[in-house]
Amino acid sequence: MVLLRFTLSEEGVNALRDALACLNKFSDEVSLEAKRDKLVFTALNSSKSAYAAFSFATNRFFSKYQYEGVAQNREKFFCKLYNRALLSLFRARTGDSLHDPEKGGSVIERCDVAIEDEAGRKSRFMVKIACRNGMTTKYRLPFEVSPPVHAKFDKDEAIHSWCISSKTLRQLMDHFGPGIEYLDIHSDEDATVNLTCFTEKVASGDEVLKKPLHTSIAVEKDEFDSFDVSEDKLHIVVSVKDFRAITNHAVFLGSDVSAQYSIPSRPMQIRYDGDGVKCEFLLMTVGERGAPGQRTRNNRTGERPAPRAQQLESAASRATSKAPTPAPRPTPATRREPMPSLRPIAHRQSQRPPPATLDDDSLFVQQDDDYQWEPVKMNEGEDEEEEGYARLEWDASDRPNPSAIKMSSVIAYQATQRNGPGPVHNEEQDQLMSYLDPTQRLSQARQFGLFYD
Amino acid sequence: MESSIRSGSPQPPLFKAIASSTRQIYQLLKCISFTAKVHVQITQDGIRFAADHSRVMQGVAFLDKELFTTYTLNLAENEDGALPQFQVNLAAFLEALQIFGASDLAAKQAKAEAEPYRSNLRNYRPDAFSHQTLGVPGTCCLLYEEDGSPLSIIMEETGVKTRCNMVTYTPEQPDDIPFARDDLAFKIIMHSKWLLDSLSELAPMSPTKMTISASPDAPFLALSSSGALGSASVDFTSGRDLLDTFTIETKWSQSFKFDLVKSATEAMRVASKVSFRGDGQGVLSLQFMVEVEGGTTSFLDFRFVPYIAQDDDDDDDDDEMDSDESRGEFS
Numbered sequence: 001m002v003l004l005r006f007t008l009s010e011e012g013v014n015a016l017r018d019a020l021a022c023l024n025k026f027s028d029e030v031s032l033e034a035k036r037d038k039l040v041f042t043a044l045n046s047s048k049s050a051y052a053a054f055s056f057a058t059n060r061f062f063s064k065y066q067y068e069g070v071a072q073n074r075e076k077f078f079c080k081l082y083n084r085a086l087l088s089l090f091r092a093r094t095g096d097s098l099h100d101p102e103k104g105g106s107v108i109e110r111c112d113v114a115i116e117d118e119a120g121r122k123s124r125f126m127v128k129i130a131c132r133n134g135m136t137t138k139y140r141l142p143f144e145v146s147p148p149v150h151a152k153f154d155k156d157e158a159i160h161s162w163c164i165s166s167k168t169l170r171q172l173m174d175h176f177g178p179g180i181e182y183l184d185i186h187s188d189e190d191a192t193v194n195l196t197c198f199t200e201k202v203a204s205g206d207e208v209l210k211k212p213l214h215t216s217i218a219v220e221k222d223e224f225d226s227f228d229v230s231e232d233k234l235h236i237v238v239s240v241k242d243f244r245a246i247t248n249h250a251v252f253l254g255s256d257v258s259a260q261y262s263i264p265s266r267p268m269q270i271r272y273d274g275d276g277v278k279c280e281f282l283l284m285t286v287g288e289r290g291a292p293g294q295r296t297r298n299n300r301t302g303e304r305p306a307p308r309a310q311q312l313e314s315a316a317s318r319a320t321s322k323a324p325t326p327a328p329r330p331t332p333a334t335r336r337e338p339m340p341s342l343r344p345i346a347h348r349q350s351q352r353p354p355p356a357t358l359d360d361d362s363l364f365v366q367q368d369d370d371y372q373w374e375p376v377k378m379n380e381g382e383d384e385e386e387e388g389y390a391r392l393e394w395d396a397s398d399r400p401n402p403s404a405i406k407m408s409s410v411i412a413y414q415a416t417q418r419n420g421p422g423p424v425h426n427e428e429q430d431q432l433m434s435y436l437d438p439t440q441r442l443s444q445a446r447q448f449g450l451f452y453d
Numbered sequence: 454m455e456s457s458i459r460s461g462s463p464q465p466p467l468f469k470a471i472a473s474s475t476r477q478i479y480q481l482l483k484c485i486s487f488t489a490k491v492h493v494q495i496t497q498d499g500i501r502f503a504a505d506h507s508r509v510m511q512g513v514a515f516l517d518k519e520l521f522t523t524y525t526l527n528l529a530e531n532e533d534g535a536l537p538q539f540q541v542n543l544a545a546f547l548e549a550l551q552i553f554g555a556s557d558l559a560a561k562q563a564k565a566e567a568e569p570y571r572s573n574l575r576n577y578r579p580d581a582f583s584h585q586t587l588g589v590p591g592t593c594c595l596l597y598e599e600d601g602s603p604l605s606i607i608m609e610e611t612g613v614k615t616r617c618n619m620v621t622y623t624p625e626q627p628d629d630i631p632f633a634r635d636d637l638a639f640k641i642i643m644h645s646k647w648l649l650d651s652l653s654e655l656a657p658m659s660p661t662k663m664t665i666s667a668s669p670d671a672p673f674l675a676l677s678s679s680g681a682l683g684s685a686s687v688d689f690t691s692g693r694d695l696l697d698t699f700t701i702e703t704k705w706s707q708s709f710k711f712d713l714v715k716s717a718t719e720a721m722r723v724a725s726k727v728s729f730r731g732d733g734q735g736v737l738s739l740q741f742m743v744e745v746e747g748g749t750t751s752f753l754d755f756r757f758v759p760y761i762a763q764d765d766d767d768d769d770d771d772d773e774m775d776s777d778e779s780r781g782e783f784s
């Protein structure tokens with residue numbers, strides 16, 4: 001059964017290729033999510049520090065779009081595909097100007113894509129590309145049906161923002177050579193914004209330029225369409241590789257790029273729109289606030305372990321005080337409802353879902369009934385907005401949230417029990433455990449060595 | 454003559470040919486550079502270079518004597534009148550031909566652009582004073598003194614003379630892959646670019662095997678493959694006019710190793726037309742017509758032995774069925 005079919009013009013293929021090429025800079029795999037009104041491609045990098053999403057409006061971007069849906073889930077369909085395969089089949093084909101001069105630049109006449117998924121038959125992502133010269137190519141790619149992981153961004157907290165033309169930004173980025181890792185953006189009191197690129201890698205061997213290399217560009221604030229950063233000496237540092245992937249793509253669309261962020265160690269959102277396509281990126285930031293004398297990277301490396309310790313502490317203290325924990329209620333009913341927006345919800349309360357470290361597995365919640373997990377909800381009203389979706393959150397390092405329910409809290413609890421004076425009271429432990437609704441199968445938890453026979 | 458002066462022997466060499474440019478020779482021989490050694494046979498009409506890959510693929514480049522300004526073969530010196538034949542290392546031969554830098558500018562450029570910060574000298578750019586730009590004539594002389602002697606390549610350019618002596622090996626005399634011209638299953642003549650395009654459509658799926666089928670009705674000619682990343686197929690259903698000549702006896706479908714067919718892509722790139730034939734036994738013949746500078750045409754001949762038919766049954770029938778299905782889905 002064909003779940004989804006759409007048709008792209010040659011311009012559509014080119015735009016899709018640009019988006020996929022950009023996503024490829026983040027991850028090898030791309031998640032596709034199809035709904036009646038939009039088709040979304042997302043990627044999350046392996047260290048979970050950068051997230052990219054391209055949302056195509058189906059009525060504007062596609063020449064034809066037909067979404068059938070599946071029996072289990074009428075509203076949306078999602079799958080994961082290997083990006084390199086997609087890129088190679090949507091690649092730019094060279095025109096044959098020799099034999100057909102008037103159509104030299106145009107090769108693809110139309111591109112039909114159909115997704116087929118049915119029990120008992122091969123599930124395939126099928127692409128048919130018809131060239132103007134009459135050759136027809138058909139591809140059938142396998143895919144994996146697994147829900148996409150979306151990163152969330154709290155707009156209310158992101159008080160700093162700026163907006164700049166993509167072309168200007170690209171020109172600025174061109175000044176930085178290869179081999180750099182970080183970009184530091186900070187504004188002075190006067191009317192300039194400093195962009196500093198640096199690396200911490202020290203290369204040896206036959207490299208021509210000895211690193212670390214440090215390049216700084218001072219840009220007049222007038223170059224920005226708007227620049228609204230109230231905090232002085234705020235150094236916000238992002239990965240250059242990710243940032244460059246974004247600026248390179250933004251130039252294709254030629255629109256203005258806007259960035260929003262709050263403080264270092266909170267995500268930065270970068271977004272821009274094209275014709276029928278919305279692009280949104282979340283980048284993890286590091287950096288420092290206020291201390292002008294200190295060098296960024298010295299501070300940065302020292303800063304890392306702090307949030308973890310803090311978190312462990314808070315979890316442990318909660319465990320011992322036995323504060324009533326707002327238990328997550330499994331609400332499978334809401335799971336079936338549509339997810340109207342992939343975008344972070346515009347009007348959120350400043351309360352945040354549980355803090356989490358980047359390497360914490362408990363962040364990733366599969367959309368699977370077996371697990372009986374519901375992400376912790378702060379606001380009832382938002383339940384519909386985020387039902388059933390795996391969300392990725394970055395660590396709110398400086399504001400621990402006591403409502404965190406995570407494996408790490410249990411680990412921390414057990415650690416205090418083991419290290420603390422006196423033997424472990426099973427009763428007490430049982431009591432604590434009864435507060436926690438099951439989040440995992442016992443068999444899965446056992447492999448972490450948490451339970452002793 | 455220089456050779457007679459050098460060796461001090463009065464008798465003329467067995468074979469001597471002089472070309473004013475090495476470009477065409479290089480271009481043609483590069484197309485068959487998929488093996489280390491090639492079999493060389495010198496005839497009165499030209500030099501035949503044959504490369505053989507495990508007896509399943511064969512590539513032949515024939516350098517017509519028209520490519521040379523002087524071409525002398527003194528068979529009288531030979532007792533039994535047999536044509537001289539030997540093997541040489543093709544990579545070394547190609548290296549010798551471009552010793553004056555008639556090398557791949559494109560390769561050089563790609564290397565320079567990969568590392569833009571290494572140097573700001575754009576030394577791959579055509580130099581205003583290079584010999585190619587100025588049109589300074591250079592000559593290339595191929596010299597084979599006698600049976601068993603080394604093959605000499607003497608390159609001369611603006612007073613600089615280089616002599617490369619290539620070791621010649623005893624010929625193995627491999628038989629040609631038999632191709633029954635009188636038992637043709639189909640014959641297609643088309644622009645070699647279309648064949649190149651078709652292969653580049655299949656290549657991204659990194660297939661090991663490809664199936665070529667020709668049929669009297671649509672899709673006429675179809676190439677399909679399936680690899681680790683998925684399956685792909687190219688057909689000419691609505692591209693019938695891309696096939697300049699299309700004669701077919703019966704439906705023909707055979708599988709070949711993709712990498713072998715891919716090693717003929719250099720030939721597809723330089724050639725203008727390809728004659729695409731299959732015989733009753735399933736052997737595929739690709740004959741490329743290369744129009745070299747100066748209006749002469751040269752031919753490159755490739756032959757491929759198919760996989761045995763039983764092998765196809767599992768995968769390829771499945772693939773064929775798949776592609777039929779997908780046609781149904783899209784129509």
